[in-house]
Amino acid sequence: MQTPPPAHKVAIVGAGPGDPELLTLKAARRIAEAEILFYDALANPRILDLASDVCRKIEVGKRGGRISTPQLLIHEQLIRAAQLGLRVVRLKGGDPFLFGRGGEECLALRAANIDYEIIPGITSGMAAATYAGIPLTHRHRSQSVLFLTGHEARGGRAPDWSRYARAADTLVIYMGIERVQQICAGLMAGGLAAETPCMAVQWATLEQKQVQASLARLDTAVFHAGLSSPAILIIGAVVELADLCAWLPRTEGVARQSLQRS
Template identity: 75%
Template sequence: MHTNTSAFPVSIVGAGPGDPELLTLKAARRIAAADIIFYDALANPGLLDMAAPACKKVEVGKRGGQNSTPQLLIHQHLIRSAQQGLKVVRLKGGDPFLFGRGGEECLALRAAHVDYEIIPGITSGMAAAAYAGVPLTHRHRSQSVIFLTGHEARGGQAPDWARHARAADTLVIYMGVERIADICAGLLTGGLAAETPCLAVQWATITQKQVQAPLQQFSAAIHAAKLGSPAILIIGAVVDLADICGWFPGEQALPVQCLQQP
């Protein structure tokens, strides 16, 4: 029999890609039982309505180019709250362990001798593809998929897109819109065909604005549609299946032929 309580003082919870109904049952129970919730900017704020009225809710969001909560300060908040005997939920967009810094928070908690649990969430890369009707793997089109981040850590090396071009049949790129020109140029240099199908999905599972174009036109299509973050980029032959398998009534932004007009 399931209970609403956890034996762990800290629950690191995946909030999923956006649609509140995609939250797991365990995640919903932890939110309902929390004394304090530290939530990301990309976690749907509607999820906080599941919390008890007395629960304290603290935004610790990170968004590129905007004021963000330092990661070390988030660690301190989690540790201090747990040491005070509170039931803590760290609510993270998508999945905590896929470009979510969940590993860094686990290491900080372990160093402070604070016990925790990890509750996975649906990552936005998988959700964006599913809602667009793009199977990331397909027996006849894609036998491998790789998840990549579109930017480097502060002080780190920039991604080698030429090397990534042949890393898998399907590429799923997070946080790549701002670097889209460099990404496309690198993939072309690495040998990916100019006609490779590409799809960008903004606000997956919610409003879901989509841009589809071949690789050589992908950057121009994204800029023409004024598509911005948060967005997922999907590159590979499986993208063509969106025309057949797409089902979610999101916005299809600016067909490719519009870009070819003088």
């Protein structure tokens, strides 16, 4: 028995960190061509405006602690739309393959014999650092970067933060703002110095708000600054370069706040 031909191709598109001008040209073109678009909760509404007036837009986003679209239902919707012959775009915040479940969606499409393409996006960890003036690598300060999630899968074990303390020169932690106290305590238990420079960045590239402190005081700094999700934690010596490399003026909407380091 012959395998049936693949259904219409699905474009899995990285929407980037939020600023529409950071979309790739290919991403913008696919959005404009879409007949049906499934988008994440963090996708900027201005990006959705790039879609045509006849494109059907369906929110399938996930936000921590809120009612969210089950991942299996997202798979079913993508498959059904592709089988109907529609031009399908799955718009995902940041990059589809970095804490975005893009891999799960690709596997579901492959199992249904549906072709797909993946269009990379700028991940929020890199964008947060760049907009804050933090070079994640530096010849004299950081030879390595580790991207981590601060949120384990449902039913999974919480990360053992002590094992990551010496895993790389710079740590970039996604979805960790709600557990910043446990993260910092675990890293210090693993041997990372209490005075290690850190920064928390909320809503990277949009109404970016950030706070800088030592590892020992980061949780206090985050609390007093009122930062919440979505946010990125950046930990390492390169954070000290933020003031020297900062390039955005206050008129760009970036609120720079800091606490005295311990």
